[in-house]
Amino acid sequence: MGLSRRRFLQRLGAVGGYGAAYSAMTTLGLMAATSAGAAPRLPANLGSGRTVLVLGGGVAGLVAAYELERAGFSVTLLEARERLGGRNWTLRGGDKVEMVGTPDQTVGFQDGVYLNAGPARIPSHHEGLLAYCRKLDVPLEVEVNSSRSAYFWAAGSNGGKPIQMRQGVNDTRGYLSELLAKALNKGALDQELSADDKARLMPFLRAYGDLDESMAFKGTERSGFSELPGAASQFGSPRTPVPFSELLANEQLRSTLFEDMLYMQATMFQPVGGMDRIVAGFERGIRSPTIRNAEVTRIRQTATGAAVTWRDRRTGVESLAQAEFLIVTLPLNILAKIDTNFAAPVKAAIANVPYDYSNKIGFESPRFWEREQIYGGISFVGGETSLVWYPSNNLHSERGMLLACYGSGPGARVFADRPLGEQMEIARSVVGRLHPGQEGLLEKGVVVNWSKIPFNFGPWPAYGGQGGQEGHLDHPSYRLLNEPQGRIYFSGAHLSQMPGWQEGAVLSAHRTIGFIAERASQTTASTGRRSAPAA
Incomplete structure (x- = not known):
């Protein structure tokens, strides 16, 4: 008897987990390939009968709650503040x-x-x-x-004056083009460039730096006008160039490269109307309970998932929440102060990350x-x-x-x-x-x-004492906390290569969702039935 596609995918999931089944579905054309940054496409009933608890209502927590409830999970989100959004404020x-x-x-x-x-x-x-x-x-x-x-403008240094960005960018480019042209004419780069290369480079430098016929930089209208063009014979005149030494002495000269950085x-x-309009969009879209003023005081990993004790900041009343899966998006410096039974290396990793x-x-x-x-x-x-x-x-x-x-x-x-x-x-x-x-x-x-700021105490982590909104993070704490700890998953922008950007929170949440989806599909495939949710 032939094997149906549905049966084939069920067996593949039993062997390779949700990730293998998902890849096969994409290859077979049953699911469209997703673009970079797209959320995992989960079957609508994947989480049926399963519970997820999300700690933290920042962007990572909101993404996780939004996607998992649409995959059939029963989701509860706890947020210590009166508002959602975290750093999106x-x-x-x-x-x-x-x-x-x-x-x-x-x-x-x-x-x-x-x-x-x-x-x-x-x-x-x-x-x-x-x-x-x-x-x-x-x-x-x-x-x-x-x-x-x-x-x-180097406001903190003595002397100097503000330089308009267009003048700084274009005067610097003109001077550097002139210097390179002089080096070419003197044969200083003959070992690096062929005669043909030099012949092609010289006209480019003239255009790039707006040099005159003698390959000298005398100023450019790109840097602005000293006299504006007008009607009839009122011709525009370029500004007098800022002396090269003055440009080089300005401590902020490298800011002229700001818009060349990919992130900028x-x-x-x-x-429109403020960054928190994104948070408002998630609030409209999430149907699951989002409990505010819920300050987490205790986390316990259990045989069936996790148990979290939280205190209502308005009334002081403590409550217990339990779930099969726990997603922790709290900043690490906040998490370090919570009573947990995490393994010693995990506790140490959390405690060892300062914030910027x-x-x-x-x-x-x-x-x-x-x-x-x-x-x-x-x-x-x-x-x-x-x-x-x-x-x-x-x-x-x-x-x-x-x-x-x-x-x-x-x-x-x-x-x-x-x-x-x-x-x-x-x-x-x-x-x-x-x-x-x-x-x-x-x-x-x-x-x-x-x-x-309470419940943040810093904008982003400084792994190894090095802060920054983006980078090539590969610190031991970073690597360890990016891996699941039983059915507990750490997530957030601080566990991405963009700890200062909301995109980092989104992509970290997507990765966490993929872990949970694979764990849920493996359990279902191996037992042939849904496991009962934690009490």
């Missing part, structure tokens, strides 16, 4: 900012003005997160991540920067405040939110130790030096020191 008028060791702040922004306290942009190659924006009907708009009208390349997006530092300070203000032709983008100022970030939304409206500080790393730790008022005044003064006379327009300041 948008501040609007009336919101409270609570930080350990500082007075609470009440946001005073007018309607339509908001601060994305956590993530504030989405790269176009973050296909996993963008797919959820499409699926959850979250409207997007372009986030202007780079403006050639903005500035770079156009096109960038933001949800990051600060944001936003002000409401009339849009004076637009009078300087700055529409979105960033001015890089260095020092303790690092940058000034201009809003991309509601252009030409009366008021907007100016981000006057976004600094991370060791310097951010020292800055966060200052009183809130002092932090705001430093940020305000830098804006005033960058845009003289405008500092008095900055109102309703709000400070977010992520190292002081």
Whole structure:
């Protein structure tokens, strides 16, 4: 008797697990191949009779709950805060900012003005997160991540002045092109280039650096006009170039490469109305219980799954939740303080990961920067405040939110130790030096020191003492915690190669979902029946 496709897939699943069956279904054309970042496609009844408990309502926890409930699992999500979203946090008028060791702040922004306290942009190659924006009907708009009208300036050093980004980029390119052309003419690169290569390279350098006929850089209209073109015979004149030595002496010169980094390349997006519109989309889409103000105090791995004790932060009442599978998306520094019975190496791995530092300070203000032709983008100022970030939304409206500080790393730790008022005044003064006379327009300041935010105490991990929003992570703790521990799974952006990006949370959640799907399918295939859910 011939073997039906359904029976074949059942037997393949029994031998190779869900992953093998899924691959075979894709190969046979029974399931469409998915693009990068796409969620695992799970059978709708895969989790029937099975329970999953998700700890943490950030993006990773929301993705896990959303996908697993659609595969038939009975899902419960516990979140310690009053809100969902984790680091995806948008501040609007009336919101409270609570930080350990500082007075609470009440946001005073007018309607339509908001601060994305956590993530504030989405790269176009973050296909996993963008797919959820499409699926959850979250409207997007372009986030202007780079403006050639903005500035770079070593605010913390003596002397110097802000240099407009377009002039810094194009003057530097002109000088370097001239130097390379001189080296070619002197035969300094004859060992590296053939005569044909040199013949082709010289005209390219002239175009690349906008050099004159003698291959010298004398300035370029790419860097801006000293006299604007106008009607009739009013011809435009290029600016006088910034001296090369002045460019090289500017500590922020490398910021001219900002938009060349893949994570910062156009096109960038933001949800219309604030980053937390993504969270709102998940809230609309998730039907499973999402219990807020549920602070986890105890985790126990059991013979049938996991048991979690949690305390209602409003009433103080403790409750017990049990499930066959447990997904832990809590930051590692928070998890380290919870009573668990994890194996000693796992406990050590969790405890050994410090967290980085990051600060944001936003002000409401009339849009004076637009009078300087700055529409979105960033001015890089260095020092303790690092940058000034201009809003991309509601252009030409009366008021907007100016981000006057976004600094991370060791310097951010020292800055966060200052009183809130002092932090705001430093940020305000830098804006005033960058845009003289405008500092008095900055109102309703709000400070977010992520190292002081409860249930985070840091923006992202610093494996081996090295922080950063993305990288090539291969620390022993990172490797261990990326593997299942029985029926307990650790997940989140901190367990991806993009710990500072929401895409990392999405992809980590997808990986975890795949582990659970494979475990569930193996159990079903080997027993021929569903195992009973944990009590």
